[in-house]
Amino acid sequence: MLHPVRLTLLTFSLLLAACSAPDPQTRTSSALAQHVFKPAYAAWAVSSQQLTGSAEALCAGSIELDAARKKLLVTQTAWAALQPLQLGLITEGNRSWQVQFWPDKKNLVGRQIEALLDKTPQPGQNDLEQASVVVQGLSAYEYLLFDPAIDLSRKADKERYCTLLVGIARHQKLLADEVFEDWEAADGIASKLESFPNTRYADAHEAIADLLRAQVTGLDVMKKKLGTPLGVQSKGTPQPYQADAWRSGGSLGNLAAGLASAQQVWQGEPDNGLRSLLDDSQQPLARQIDQAYADTRQQLEMLQQSLTELFASDRARSQLQALYSSLDQLHRLHERDLAKALDVQLGFNAHDGD
Template structure:
C-alpha cells in the first residue's frame, strides 16, 4: 500500500527566496504541519464524510420502506453527503487517490454520459439481480459513487421525483448499495487518517526512515499542491465549462450536481473546506502577513458570495445577476490559487510540480 502512495508524495523542492531568514521561517512553518492538518482538519472531515454516507443509507432504508414518509429526509441526507464530500475532494493524495477511491466516490466530469448509461443498464434488471454494496465495489467506478446516486434519486421518475417508475424496487436496492459502498470507502479513509491511522502517522512524522515524507518540507509540498490543485479544480473544471462566456451561453448541465440543484452547495463546501484546511495549518509569514490575510480573504469572500445563492442550477447559471456572482466566485478562487502558487509556496520553501489535473 505504501508504494502506491509514493508517486503522489514526490514534489520538487526549492528555496525560491534567498537568505537564512527565509529558510528559517519556511522551516518553522513546515515543522509539525502534517500533524496539525491531519488532526485539525483531515481526520474530522473524513469522519464526517463516513458518517454522512451512513446517514444516507439510513434515510434510504426508511424512504424505501415508506416512500411517502421519507423523501425530505433523503434529500437532506444527500445534501449533507455532497457537502461532506466537497470538503475533502481537494485532498487528492495518499488514501483518496489510492485504490481508485476518488473515482469510486466521484466519477465526474463525465462528458460521455458513462454513468447514466451504466445505471440505466443496471436498473433494467430485476431488483433481485442488483448487487449489494460489497458486490457493487467490483463493478465499474461509474456505478459506485455520488453521480450515480444523484441520478437514481433525481432523474425523471427517480426516487425523489414524486413519480413512480416501473423499476422502483431495483432503484431502491441500487441506491442502498451505492450508499453502503460510499460508507465503506469513507470508513477506509477515516481509518487511514485518524490519530493512529497508517497514513496519518506517515504524514505527521516525516523523517529519513519514512518511505513517503523524508522531511517536513516534503509534507509542506504535498499540502501546497493539494490546495493549488483543489482551487484549480473549482475554477477550471466545476465553473469555467458551465459558466461559458456569459449568462446566455451558460451550460448549467456541466455544473456539478446539477440534477439535485446542489452545485452552489458543492462549491461553497469546497471553498469552506479549503479555508478550514488552510486555517488548520497555522502558518506564520513574518514580515509578509499580507499573504495569510489575502488567502483567507479571497476564500472567505467566495464562501460568502455562494452562501447567498439559492434556487435551481438552471436558473442560477442563466440569470445575469447570479451569473455575475458565479464569475466573481471563479475570480476569487483563481486569485486564491495564484496566492498559493506565487506567495505561500515560496514562503514555505517549495515549488509547484505536476498535479492531478495535468493532462486532463
C-alpha cells in the same frame, strides 16, 4: 543568586525544552492532520454510514423521499469538504472516482445505470463492486433520487431501483470507512504527518509540500466545477448540466464546503495553518490571501439560488463570472505565490488539461 548546581540544571532543562519543541513546519503539519483533515474524513465516514441507513429506510417505506434526498445533500457536502484535503488512500485506486464521477459530459451516469438494470434487474453487491465507477458513487445515487424520470415514492420505481440504491450507499460506507481507518491507524497517514522522518516523508517540509499540493489541486478542481457549467472551457457557452450536482441543486453548497476547508488549511484551527509559516517579510502576501478568501466567500454568499436557476438571469450569470474570477485569483495565489513563499515545487497537477 542561584546555586551553581541549580543553575546547571535550569540551563539543561531549557536546552532540553528547546530541543524537544517541534519546529514550525512539524507543528503545522501535525495540527492540520489532527484538527482539519482527520475531522473532515470522520464527518464524511459518518455521513456515508447515515446514507446507508437512509437508503434502507426509504426502500422499506419508513422514511419519505424528501428525507432521503436531504441525507444525500449532507453526504455530498461532506465529500465536497474533502476536495482540498485529499491525501492518503482516497487518492489511490480510483477511490475518488468511486465517490463522484465528474464531469459527466455524455450522461454516462443515467445511461450506464439503465443499461446495468436492464441486464441485471436486481444487482447484488458483488455486481456493483465489479461495475464501472460511473454507477458506484454519489452521482449515480443522485440520479436515482433526483432525476425527473424517476420517483422512488412509486412502487414500480422502488422495485426497479432500490436494490441498486442500497448497494451504492453500502459501497460508499465501506469505502469511506476504509479511507478513514487509514487516518486513524497507528501507522496511517495522520501519524506520518506528525513526526519525521517516516516511510512517506523524509522531513516536515515534504509533508507541508504535500499538504499544499492537496490544497492547490482542490482549489483547481473547485474552480473547474464552477467554470465548466459556466462555459469557461467551451467559448462562453453555458453547460448547466456539467455542474457536479445539478440534479440535486447542490453545486454551490458543495463549493462553499470546499472553500471552507481550503480556508481551514490556510488559517488553521485556530492559527496553525499554512499562514503561520509565513515570516514577517511575507505578511503582505498573507493579507492578500486573507482578502482573496473574504472576497470569494462574499461573492458566493450573494448567490441564494441553485446554479441551474442562476443561469436564467443575465445579472446572475455576471455574478457567477465574478465568483469564478475570484476563485481563480485565490487558486493562483496558492499555486504561484504561496508555493514560492514556502519553497514548494508543486510539479504536475493530475487535473491539468481537464
